[in-house]
Amino acid sequence: xxxxxxxxxxxxxxxxxxxxxxxxxxxxxxxxxxxxxxxxxxxxxxxxxxxxxxxxxxxxxxxxxxxxxxxxxxxxxxxxxxxxxxxxxxxxxxxxxxxxxxxxxxxxxxxxxxxxxxxxxxxxxxxxxxxxxxxxxxxxxxxxxxxxxxxxxxxxxxxxxxxxxxxxxxxxxxxxxxxxxxxxxxxxxxxxxxxxxxxxxxxxxxxxxxxxxxxxxxxxxxxxxxxxxxxxxxxxxxxxxxxxxxx
Amino acid sequence: xxxxxxxxxxxxxxxxxxxxxxxxxxxxxxxxxxxxxxxxxxxxxxxxxxxxxxxxxxxxxxxxxxxxxxxxxxxxxxxxxxxxxxxxxxxxxxxxxxxxxxxxxxxxxxxxxxxxxxxxxxxxxxxxxxxxxxxxxxxxxxxxxxxxxxxxxxxxxxxxxxxxxxxxxxxxxxxxxxxxxxxxxxxxxxxxxxxxxxxxxxxxxxxxxxxxxxxxxxxxxxxxxxxxxxxxxxxxxxxxxxxxxxxxxxxxxxxxxxxxxxxxxxxxxxxxxxxxxxxxxxxxxxxxxxxxxxxxxxxxxxxxxxxxxxxxxxxxxxxxxxxxxxxxxxxxxxxxxxxxxxxxxxxxxxxxxxxxxxxxxxxxxxxxxxxxxxxxxxxxxxxxxxxxxxxxxxxxxxxxxxxxxxxxxxxxxxxxxxxxxxxxxxxxxxxxxxxxxxxxxxxxxxxxxxxxxxxxxxxxxxxxxxxxxxxxxxxxxxxxxxxxxxxx
Numbered sequence: 001x002x003x004x005x006x007x008x009x010x011x012x013x014x015x016x017x018x019x020x021x022x023x024x025x026x027x028x029x030x031x032x033x034x035x036x037x038x039x040x041x042x043x044x045x046x047x048x049x050x051x052x053x054x055x056x057x058x059x060x061x062x063x064x065x066x067x068x069x070x071x072x073x074x075x076x077x078x079x080x081x082x083x084x085x086x087x088x089x090x091x092x093x094x095x096x097x098x099x100x101x102x103x104x105x106x107x108x109x110x111x112x113x114x115x116x117x118x119x120x121x122x123x124x125x126x127x128x129x130x131x132x133x134x135x136x137x138x139x140x141x142x143x144x145x146x147x148x149x150x151x152x153x154x155x156x157x158x159x160x161x162x163x164x165x166x167x168x169x170x171x172x173x174x175x176x177x178x179x180x181x182x183x184x185x186x187x188x189x190x191x192x193x194x195x196x197x198x199x200x201x202x203x204x205x206x207x208x209x210x211x212x213x214x215x216x217x218x219x220x221x222x223x224x225x226x227x228x229x230x231x232x233x234x235x236x237x238x239x240x241x242x243x244x245x246x247x
Numbered sequence: 248x249x250x251x252x253x254x255x256x257x258x259x260x261x262x263x264x265x266x267x268x269x270x271x272x273x274x275x276x277x278x279x280x281x282x283x284x285x286x287x288x289x290x291x292x293x294x295x296x297x298x299x300x301x302x303x304x305x306x307x308x309x310x311x312x313x314x315x316x317x318x319x320x321x322x323x324x325x326x327x328x329x330x331x332x333x334x335x336x337x338x339x340x341x342x343x344x345x346x347x348x349x350x351x352x353x354x355x356x357x358x359x360x361x362x363x364x365x366x367x368x369x370x371x372x373x374x375x376x377x378x379x380x381x382x383x384x385x386x387x388x389x390x391x392x393x394x395x396x397x398x399x400x401x402x403x404x405x406x407x408x409x410x411x412x413x414x415x416x417x418x419x420x421x422x423x424x425x426x427x428x429x430x431x432x433x434x435x436x437x438x439x440x441x442x443x444x445x446x447x448x449x450x451x452x453x454x455x456x457x458x459x460x461x462x463x464x465x466x467x468x469x470x471x472x473x474x475x476x477x478x479x480x481x482x483x484x485x486x487x488x489x490x491x492x493x494x495x496x497x498x499x500x501x502x503x504x505x506x507x508x509x510x511x512x513x514x515x516x517x518x519x520x521x522x523x524x525x526x527x528x529x530x531x532x533x534x535x536x537x538x539x540x541x542x543x544x545x546x547x548x549x550x551x552x553x554x555x556x557x558x559x560x561x562x563x564x565x566x567x568x569x570x571x572x573x574x575x576x577x578x579x580x581x582x583x584x585x586x587x588x589x590x591x592x593x594x595x596x597x598x599x600x601x602x603x604x605x606x607x608x609x610x611x612x613x614x615x616x617x618x619x620x621x622x623x624x625x626x627x628x629x630x631x632x633x634x635x636x637x638x639x640x641x642x643x644x645x646x647x648x649x650x651x652x653x654x655x656x657x658x659x660x661x662x663x664x665x666x667x668x669x670x671x672x673x674x675x676x677x678x679x680x681x682x683x684x685x686x687x688x689x690x691x692x693x694x695x696x697x698x699x700x701x702x703x704x705x706x707x708x709x710x711x712x713x714x715x716x717x718x719x720x721x722x723x724x725x726x727x728x729x730x731x732x733x734x735x
Contacts, residue, residue, distance in 0.1 A: 048690050051682065072689035073698075081690075088687035092705030098691070101701060106692035141705065158691065 001026045001063060001166060001198050002047075008057035008223075009046045016042040018223030019058070024166070024198045031201045031209055031234060034220035035242040040202045041085060043220070044170040047200075048082035049075050062166065076102075077109030079165030081158075083172050087151040090142040095154065096124060098142045099161050106162065127160035131187050148175030156187040167192055168200045173208035185211025206234035280329040283307060286440050289334045293409045293444075296416060306429045306439030313433045319567055319596035320625045320657060323538065326503060333441045333474070401457050403487070404449040408476050411447035418449055422480055426509035426546045426573070434505040434540040434567075438474045442507070445476035450485040450516075459715055461490040475506040481516035483549065488519040490718055502527075504563075505540045514549030514576070519557070521714050523722050525729075526562035531620070533592030536564025543570035544600075547579035547608070555582040556599065557713040559722040561729040564593060569627065571600035574608035581610040584710040586722075588703075588729045589622030589654070598628035598659075603639040603669070612643040615707045617726075618654035619733035625657040632669045639669040647677040648706050650699070650733045700727030 002024040009017040016039045024030050034040050046053045047060065049072040060067040062078060070078065090098060104114040115123070128135050133153050143151050152172055159167055169188065173181055189212060192199045201212060209217075209231065217233040218225045221242065227233070278285070286307050290300040315326070398405050404415060411419050429439045450456050481487055504526070510518050520543075529536025539562075545554035556570040572581030583599035601610035610630065618624040624647065632639045647656035658675050680702055688698035703726050704711065711719050 048686070050686050050690075071694070072686060073692050073694045076690055076692040084687065088681075088683045090684055090688065090702060090705055092708035093701055098688070098701065101697065102688070102691035102693055105694065105697060109692070162691070 003061045006058040007060060009042060009053055009055045011053055016223055020224050022225060024200060026198055027195045028215045029199045029201065029212060030216045030218065031203060031214040032218050032220050033203060033234060033237055038220045039223045040220055041170055044082060044168045044202055047168050048072060073105065077106045081162055081164035081167045083155045083159060083167060083169040085171040085174065087143045087155050089144045091144050093142050095138045095140060095142050099124060099158060103162055123161055127157045130160065131156050132183050133157050149177065149180045152176055152184060156184055160191050166198050170202045171204065173203055181208060182211055188212045206238045209234045279332055281333060285333050289441055289443060292334060295412055299412055303440050306436050309430050310436040310440055313436060315433050320623065321565055321567060321594050321596050323565055331503060334443050397457065402451040402454055403456050405460055406447050408445040408447045408478060422478055422511055426511060426544050427507050427542050432542060435507050435542040438476060438505045438507045442474045442476035448479040448487060450481045450487045452482040453484045456487040459488045459490055473504045477508040479518060480511045481513065481518050483513045484515040486517045488715060490521045490715060492523040503538050508543040510545035510554055512547050512549060512552035512554050515551045516549060517553040519555045521718055522558040523718055523725065524560045524562050525725055528562050528593050529564040531591045533564065538565045539563040539568060541568040545572045547572055547574045547576050547581060550577040552576045553580040557584040557710065560587040560595060560597060561725050566595040566597050568597045569599055572610065573602045574610065575604045577605045578607040579605050583612045584713045586615045586707040586710045587624055588617045588726060589624045590729055590733055591620040591622060593622040596625040596627055598626045600629040601641060603632045603636045606636055607638045608636060609640045613709050614645045615710055616647045616656050617703055618656050619650035619730055621653045623655040625659060627659045629661040630671060631663040632666050634665040636666050637668050639666065641671045643673045645675040649679045650730065696731050699730055703730060
């Protein structure tokens, strides 16, 4: 599904990713772990197409298509979802309006019919319920006045509504208490654990991996993947620390 | 990468003015230039009584002694008042019984604007649907007035001001120039001399106007100054909502517009006045475009009277406009909700004046300025509390949003409080559309234009939600269109 080859990327001329290679197949969950500053979030932003993150070498293909050629909204329409570490506030725009416009823009990009207001509302409510997010929150401005945990849950509600093929989840576990962690973990499994879908979990700690079992764990250090393994690698990292293993 | 993209996008012009077309209808012009003869010509054309001509002439003579104001943060080339026509009307000028009789060319113009009268009719005809009466002002003369009968049944007078001068001279005489005196300012005085047409509304005591009253203005003839005059009187305990919306065809030469709007609210009366303004703003280099010098003022004369101004300003090359409230009545209320968008080379100096004279009078000001391109956007507002006005409250919020780094946003609040019991609050913010917001919205599937439109509409929400439904949708689209291509 996703093929990253020898990816180099920089911000303001400063190299961050230095030859990253990774393949993700349908039906797989991959976890990217690594110390602060290793380039984890940069990887997420490069895959999402954030302006300012310049790819200097290498390639990324998604379902055979050159992902790097696409604008961020075209990547979304192609089925890529980026869950933000710090979800952004958009004052004055309700969650419902934001998501309905977004979803319908994606559908238009794929040549599908837009969802009606009623159809959308039904979908949004069921996703909010599944993630234990008060339905009232759907009417509130996007992320404005939300607690850290609510913002993360809201990201998962968005993912559920958009129903992407491939999700990159950047530190989705940060700021969550134990209960919320379980709910979010269940959400990821429910929405994304399917044979036709795949997930890239970017995380600093292994605790989310107790809920979402990865098929592969990769260690990202200094801009490239230095080690790969199965779920047990995450436990080893937790025990022994990055310094030992990443080197 | 971001910087180059920004530069490219800024260089790319905002979407071409969609509604820049001229309608081919024969015009009847006054001779070019401005003199007493011009004033007499207009008055004669209108079949006005002697007192009206005298009123105009008095204003004209006063105007000759005045000078164009220069205190606003606007850069305006000198205007040659002799190089313009002051009166133009479509040839077909008699009142028509139904819209079917309307000149098909004029009707097509409205349809291109996306505000077809036919649709409005259907809208109004549907049982239970809110009704909108359209007094369509095409250039200087009202060519179609609808719903007059139903309004008449309610006792509401809704006429062109020319008709009102003939049919209700006493009412007009009583209030014309009482809120905005003839000598008020340069442009208001000019308007008093040469106003061509406009609207008159009178809502009798205790009547709630059964529909929203709507006038679509349209400047059509080349080099024709547009001098609208609007007078709305809400008698005791009455209510009226008035909508005003404008677009203009593309022209190379600047067109002068100097309207005067006077509102009077007596005891317990309420007037809601909403404007969506989208006149031709000039091209990306600032060539052409409308000069919009408007004097809008409300007199809240009665106790518990209320006037609410809501405006969405996206057009005009130059906007000079301060819809104001004189809060004379005890416990009277004034509100001003404004969104002003400037792009390319547009300049806007707009705001309000809340003059608190009555005890317990209250005012709310919410101003949202959005600047893009190389434009300048100024909020200028006055809150004045007279010594005798006890217990006055005012809340002012001025927010500016910048798109790009070559535009300007300015806030100039004047606060003059002469009574110590007053509570005055002023909040102001300036922000840029953040790259975080744009990327977040785009990563959810919105293209850049849609993302900008969404964020800007969110920013302006408090104001947009004050608009009647019919206008809110139109206004939201307008904000998006006005800003297309302005963010990289």
